[in-house]
Amino acid sequence: MATVNGIVPARFLTLIAHLIITINLYWTRRDNIEACLPETYTQDQYNQKDTELLVGLSLMLAFAAVELTGFFTGISMFLPTVGMLSTAAHASAAVSLSYFVFEQWECDLYWWVFGFCSAFPLVVEIGAMIAILGFKKT
Amino acid sequence: MAARGRQTVILSSLPLQVLYYLNGWYFSFFWIAEALIFVYKGEVLPFPSTNLASEIVLLFLLGIIEVIRLFFGSKGNLTERIISMVVSILLCLPVLFTVLFFLLWQTYVLRAEVILCAILLVFLGLELILGVAAMVSFARAETFR
Numbered sequence: 001m002a003t004v005n006g007i008v009p010a011r012f013l014t015l016i017a018h019l020i021i022t023i024n025l026y027w028t029r030r031d032n033i034e035a036c037l038p039e040t041y042t043q044d045q046y047n048q049k050d051t052e053l054l055v056g057l058s059l060m061l062a063f064a065a066v067e068l069t070g071f072f073t074g075i076s077m078f079l080p081t082v083g084m085l086s087t088a089a090h091a092s093a094a095v096s097l098s099y100f101v102f103e104q105w106e107c108d109l110y111w112w113v114f115g116f117c118s119a120f121p122l123v124v125e126i127g128a129m130i131a132i133l134g135f136k137k138t
Numbered sequence: 139m140a141a142r143g144r145q146t147v148i149l150s151s152l153p154l155q156v157l158y159y160l161n162g163w164y165f166s167f168f169w170i171a172e173a174l175i176f177v178y179k180g181e182v183l184p185f186p187s188t189n190l191a192s193e194i195v196l197l198f199l200l201g202i203i204e205v206i207r208l209f210f211g212s213k214g215n216l217t218e219r220i221i222s223m224v225v226s227i228l229l230c231l232p233v234l235f236t237v238l239f240f241l242l243w244q245t246y247v248l249r250a251e252v253i254l255c256a257i258l259l260v261f262l263g264l265e266l267i268l269g270v271a272a273m274v275s276f277a278r279a280e281t282f283r
Contacts, residue, residue, distance in 0.1 A: 009160070009163040012160055012163060012164070013163060013164070013167055016164060016167070016257065019257075020250065020253045020254065020257070023253050024249055024250060024253065027249055028249075072153075072156065074156075
């Protein structure tokens, strides 16, 4: 029980850290969009990149919400493997997204972070949900 | 000492207990983050002379009150005691206003603080609702005892 005890708050706090930095990106995304546009750009180009990033951020929030539901309802709270994968993914997401903000990374790099640190734990989480709710495995 | 033919029903609310447990972890994270933010703000931003000191004192008070609230809440929920739940629910009020102060009325509000305080307010609201519900169910069971 001791090992499980440690992973539960760790997973929760990394998820929250990821959530906080994602919401923060809504305010600061302008610099990142300008970083991936050419020296002189039109408003249309900016708007296109802005929409792309906005969709990515909203998807990330939705994925985090799904994971938090799975966590709070207790479906995946005490699964050590899921907890480990999720903790690792969200911790690296929080670190790389804070670099994304501070170093003004190009906005295309966002999709790598999105794929590995947000979509991947969601797939694991949904797999756990299907295994537990669908096939009654524990 | 249960009498024959009598059943004991557990009235403690599991979601409430989960919330208290995670709120404890979140609050320690919040408190450390907020203390570091105050170090940052004190270094970088020009403060009117007394504001910084009073805000830091308020942060310490918030820490004390929140720990007491969480302690009474989780113990009251586990032991199904109405008095502890009442204390915990009444302490929601000072916590609510202190968090609102950090969210709205302090000298400088950073973006990170807005998010941190908003998450804490979500916790507070959910605990208030579930706490009142748990207290009502304890009180109802008390009348039949």
